[in-house]
Amino acid sequence: MPISIAAENNLRLSDLAPNQVQSEIRAMSVACSAVNGINLAQGVCDTDPPHAVVEAAVAAMHAGHNIYTRAEGIEILREGIAQKLASFNRLQVNPETQVLVTSGATGAMQATVMALLNAGDECIMFEPFYGYHASTLRSQRVTPVIVPLDAPDWTFDPERLRAAITPRTRAIILNSPSNPSGKVFTLTELTALAEIAIEHDLFVITDEMYEYFVYDGVTHHSLATLPGMAERTITISGFSKTFSVTGWRLGYLAASERWMPAISYFHDLVYVCAPSPLQHGAAAGLLALPESFYTGVAADHQRKRDVLCNALRTAGLQPSVPAGAYYVLAQTKNIPGNNGRERARRLLQDTGVAAVAGSAFFGSDASGVNRGEDLLRFCFAKKDEELAEAARRIANIRY
Template sequence: MKPLSKRTDTLFQSDIRAVTALVNRVNGINLGQGICDLPTPEPIKKGAEAAIEENRSIYTSYAGIPELRTAITEKARRFNHIPVPSSNDVMVSVGSTGAFVSTMFALFEQGDEAILFEPFYGYHRNLLALMGVITKTITMRGLNWEVDFGEVRAALSPKTKAIVINTPGNPCGKVWTHAELEEILALAEAYDLYVITDEIYEYMTYDDHEHVSLASLPGAYERTITLSGFSKTYNMTGWRLGYALAPEPLVEKMGLLNDLFYICAPAPLQYGLAEAFMMPDDYFTRMMADYTRKRKRMGETLEAIGFKVPWPQGAYYILANFEDLSQKVVGFSDDRTACETLVTRAKVASVPGNSFFHHPEDGRYYLRFCFAKEWHVLEEACENLLRAFG
């Protein structure tokens, strides 16, 4: 047989799926995969049920139905303070991932360079690689995952086309500050770069951290592609609905790509969501009270068993460090071993840290835990961990 495309050479089953298989075998609890097992809000489900019942089942415009694009425009103006001139700047896609793919195709030529910060979200790195983009990875350091902008400047070259950021971030929960975003914008303006900003966890911030959208900064809109969606905020990862916001000429091209790849996002689900996605304010307040309690339970459990916890500023993961533990306890020599140890001894799955770093070795002492679980499930996982290692 002739070989498959070279593009597929870099693609492998991620550790996340392998760990899922392992934990399923012992009937354990999966805190690995970034999926939330909480229910989708009733009004959204009812809206979709009605749309299915009414046979609103045909292809929609490739950029999404007007009602949903308008609702997203209003939300972006009100919640994100982004100066979106009209709903022509909004493209609905198959999850924010679909929007990211269209962004990749709209912006990059093979051999272009992009700046990415690590620990990173694997899809960002892998999709850039699939496009033949050379990724310059900047490591964020310390308990607050700080960025050395001198390093960013040094990584820029005439081939750099874009900077990719993720705030609040997966896997480390970093929430980029206004000052940091100003630095990014200054570099983008000085070097004429686009900025792609993945804000899928925008409603989830802790303590006094506030979500700031880069596109809301004066002058930023024209060079920013803002990606977000509904998967995380409304517990509907499997519905596959997300969007991009960017100036119309760019979104127009992204829409044409979206059309080629997917034709459109699922039609009845778009109708259902358009009716309902702006939930009352107390929906968000309750959601954050819930995640704050779960973050505390997860973080304190990990600290109690000897992990160092850089407390996440946002999102719903903890990227915890077990270097100290590796000196004292058998079964913690590296991330894959530690992950297996947790599955076999506590029936709890996590994600080995190597998935989040350009040099896998840099993730050697990290495991990522997702705490977006039903309370009783999280509670059982924490009890198991404390019993096994406390």
């Protein structure tokens, strides 16, 4: 029987799909694997997880914790998160009604956008931005509006933020400490941002995944603790980076009771719940690990940062030294190539070290040129011996 023309026309991609391509981060990871290189492209954080965290997860599997949990997460973990938020972030939340354990910070972001924003809304992001944030917005037909920060220190201009707000603006995404720049917003900057959010009645979605990765005496501040911000701020974090378990996909968020039922509903719809035994592992980490573990994370990664930045300087690839997170943006105009993608692949060809084109984290200027084409992003959350080898290879290149 012949197929009708109408039926054939129904077999097509969605309106969103044709404009989506593989993440440049993942593309470089694949290219790196093909040459058995050293992957400084993806934030995999391949240092060893704390023993207590892994053992508790394994024990939970053997104890039968292998079925769905309550949608919001297991009680002991939600209570541990609330205690951590109180002691570290100075944020008071009710673990029963204001904490949601999620399938990674990406799951938290997806559920939040689904619950709070509508198609056609605008959401402001600061540049350099994390590409997954922009893609999550677009997946819900929300328009990302880019507000550039000023290099090399990525300073925040409140008036530039004000100028970007329109009647369609509903929210701001704040990533501090930031991937990819390592920018840590100061209390003065956060106060100015909070005043604007209150003035224009905006949500602020904060991605604080790298909150323990701060250097040179810098302090991390949570926006939700500022006056007037608790109800309008959704605070997102997780365990992937702190406990070096990126493959576990385990995050969480804290929000007002007013928003939590809808956010929890959409997380349940897409993910059902975060992995049950892994929740037990994270809970054990929150309960068992001393304060020295967290200060040690910062000290260890500051040392790794300095190893990589010194190598980049030696190679003539001037780094923007990050105050937080575990990435470095470096100038790469002297590497042969017409754009960041070509330069990243040339560096991989010459050294076996993978980085990501800065264009993955920037928008275009008025002439249509991407503002990140002359940058590469490097991740330094690697085991010492591997990072040392990558640094040696980078330091020895000359272009």
